[in-house]
Amino acid sequence: MPESTNFLKYSPSVEQPQPDEQVIFDELSRTMQHITRKMASRYRHAYRPVHAKSHGILLGTLEVPNLPEHLAQGLFAKPDASYAALMRFSTNPGDLLTDKVSSPRGLAIKFIGVEGEKTSNHTGALTQDLVMINANKFGAPDPQGFLKQLKQFDQGLDVGEGGKEVISTAARAANAVLKAVHLPSATLEGIGAAATHPLGEAFSTVAPLRFGEYVAKVGVSPGSDNLKELVGQSIDLDDYNALELLIQKFMRDNDVVWDVKVQLALDEPGVAAEDKKFAIEDASKEWPEEESPWQTVGRIVVPAQEAYSDARQTYVDERMSFSPWHALLAHQPLGGVMRSRLKAYEEAIKYRAQRNDRERVEPGSVDCIPA
Numbered sequence: 001m002p003e004s005t006n007f008l009k010y011s012p013s014v015e016q017p018q019p020d021e022q023v024i025f026d027e028l029s030r031t032m033q034h035i036t037r038k039m040a041s042r043y044r045h046a047y048r049p050v051h052a053k054s055h056g057i058l059l060g061t062l063e064v065p066n067l068p069e070h071l072a073q074g075l076f077a078k079p080d081a082s083y084a085a086l087m088r089f090s091t092n093p094g095d096l097l098t099d100k101v102s103s104p105r106g107l108a109i110k111f112i113g114v115e116g117e118k119t120s121n122h123t124g125a126l127t128q129d130l131v132m133i134n135a136n137k138f139g140a141p142d143p144q145g146f147l148k149q150l151k152q153f154d155q156g157l158d159v160g161e162g163g164k165e166v167i168s169t170a171a172r173a174a175n176a177v178l179k180a181v182h183l184p185s186a187t188l189e190g191i192g193a194a195a196t197h198p199l200g201e202a203f204s205t206v207a208p209l210r211f212g213e214y215v216a217k218v219g220v221s222p223g224s225d226n227l228k229e230l231v232g233q234s235i236d237l238d239d240y241n242a243l244e245l246l247i248q249k250f251m252r253d254n255d256v257v258w259d260v261k262v263q264l265a266l267d268e269p270g271v272a273a274e275d276k277k278f279a280i281e282d283a284s285k286e287w288p289e290e291e292s293p294w295q296t297v298g299r300i301v302v303p304a305q306e307a308y309s310d311a312r313q314t315y316v317d318e319r320m321s322f323s324p325w326h327a328l329l330a331h332q333p334l335g336g337v338m339r340s341r342l343k344a345y346e347e348a349i350k351y352r353a354q355r356n357d358r359e360r361v362e363p364g365s366v367d368c369i370p371a
Contacts, residue, residue, distance in 0.1 A: 005292075007070060008215045010267040014280050016273060024143045029344040031150045031174065033253045035094045036348055036355075038157055040215040046355035048154075049348050051090040051106045053097065055198060056247030057316050058087040059369055060302030067297060074211025074330030075114060075128055076297045077342055080183075083128075084112040084366035085300045088316055089198055089247060092133070095157055099242040102195070107203040108221060108322035112363050113361065117329045121340055121346065126364045129313070129326040130218055132203035138283035145284070194236050199250060200230030207283040208265065209267040209324065210332045215265040215280065218331075219288065223259035223299055244308055258302070261294040263287055283337040311370035318359045321349040326362070 008014065035049040047053075066072075066079035075083070088110075092103040107130075140146045181335045204219035211218075222228045230250075239245055265278035265287065278292070279285040306312075322346040324333040333341070353360045363369060 005070075006265075006267045007292075008278060010210050010213055010215050010266045012359045014215060015339075015341065016281055017332050018143075018336065021143055021339070024147055025340050025343050028143065028147045028150060028340050031064050031147065031154055032344045032348050033351060035150070035154050035157065036351055039095055040156075040355055043266060046352040047094065047096065048352065049094045051092060051108070052094050054088055054090045054308075054317055055099075056087075056089040056242070056251070056307040057312050058089075058251065058302050058305065058307055059312075059366070060085045060087065060300050062298050063299050064298045068266065070214065071295060071297050073214060074116075074210075074328050075111065077330075078199065083114055084369075084371060085302075086110045086112065086316070086363075087300070087302070088322065089243070092242070094153070098239075098240045099244075100237045104139075105198055105201055105202075105203075107132045109135075109220070110320070110326070110363070112113075112309040112324060112366055112369075119325055119327050120333055121328055121342065122326050125362045127326055127362055128331060129322050129324065130205060130220075131322055131324045132205050132218075132220065134201040134203050135206055136217070136219075137367040138206045138337055141282045141284040141338065143336045147341055150366065161301060173350065178299065194232075195235050195237050197230040197233040197250075198243050198247060199227055199256070200233055204263075205324065207324075207338045208280055208334045209327070209338065209369065210330060210334060211262060211264065212330045215334060216262040219261045219263070220254075220258045220300065221293060221294075222255035224255075225291075227256050227258065228255050248307045251302075251305055253304055256302050257302055258300040259296050260298040261296050263289070263294045264292055266292050280335045283335055306371070309371060315361075315370050317358060318358050320363070321345075321352075323331065323349070329330050 034048055040046040060081045062085045064076050064078065064081040067076060086109065088108045090106040092106060109130045111128045112126065114126055118125055140336040142148045200222060202219060202221035205217050208215050210216055222231060235246060236242065268276050268278060271283060278287050324338055324343065325342045325345065327333065349360065361368065
């Protein structure tokens with residue numbers, strides 16, 4: 001893509017906050033709290049209200065090449081820079097379900113040793129987080145839709161695990177039939193996604209963020225041949241922790257690479273906000289790749305390792321937290337869905353630490369991370 005492409009320049013005016021959205025943010029935060037407290041009562045332990053169950057925790061290195069100006073932004077501005085990268089693979093629910101229940105998959109990455117001005121809630125920290133799912137758009141357009149989604153999720157916690165397994169198995173079969181006749185279902189994609197290898201997934205932030213002077217979505221996809229061979233590979237979900245076992249088995253003997261990519265928003269002067277292809281406030285719109293393709297800005301190199309040691313899992317799941325607002329100011333989250341996550345995530349993090357009597361940590365060095 002030529003550097004002269006008309007990329008959208010960042011300014012505060014790219015966002016259009018709604019006058020009543022703080023009321024929605026408060027209700028969304030209360031709903032997340034309710035999910036966390038309900039699960040804490042069930043398990044006698046507080047877990048994340050979303051993405052509670054992790055399946056693998058990997059430690060690698062982000063390598064940044066010498067990039068052209070439009071890509072040399074924020075975390076990627078310094079040529080030949082490198083940062084420790086902690087990767088947490090998870091699935092979406094706030095309860096600890098068998099892996100036989102299909103749900104969207106998540107990847108949270110914490111880059112460590114990152115200097116520079118941070119968002120106001122992250123001042124003094126030396127980290128940059130990316131919080132992603134295996135999609136290129138969000139399941140709701142705005143905070144109101146996100147709140148509705150969370151309330152349905154909250155109500156669904158009362159459905160027994162056995163019931164969820166039956167529903168998910170049936171949904172996978174129905175979704176496979178629909179795909180065979182080219183009639184995909186957005187609903188069934190969530191609960192009836194095909195059983196494929198988690199390390200073959202591509203992930204993105206789904207909602208936009210500031211990319212230095214520009215605006216972008218950020219993603220991660222398989223870069224090494226051994227990961228590319230896992231893309232779409234069918235797997236057996238017979239074990240309760242099947243995804244964890246798959247990641248462990250693969251990572252014991254394989255050095256791997258993920259490509260880090262950005263999709264830059266294009267400027268659309270004179271187009272009404274609701275008609276923009278590269279929407280900022282509507283997170284449910286997938287940005288057209290034919291107009292702005294994903295561009296590689298770095299790679300995460302991960303050596304073979306124990307992917308889920310007890311010490312590392314306890315440290316990361318119990319003491320650490322991930323949020324799109326753990327960020328450089330140059331990567332400030334943008335749009336209503338992203339704004340709604342600031343209070344909700346911070347309140348959930350605080351409650352979980354208090355309920356479990358754990359000290360929150362934000363690592364300043366890779367030396368803090370257990371093997």
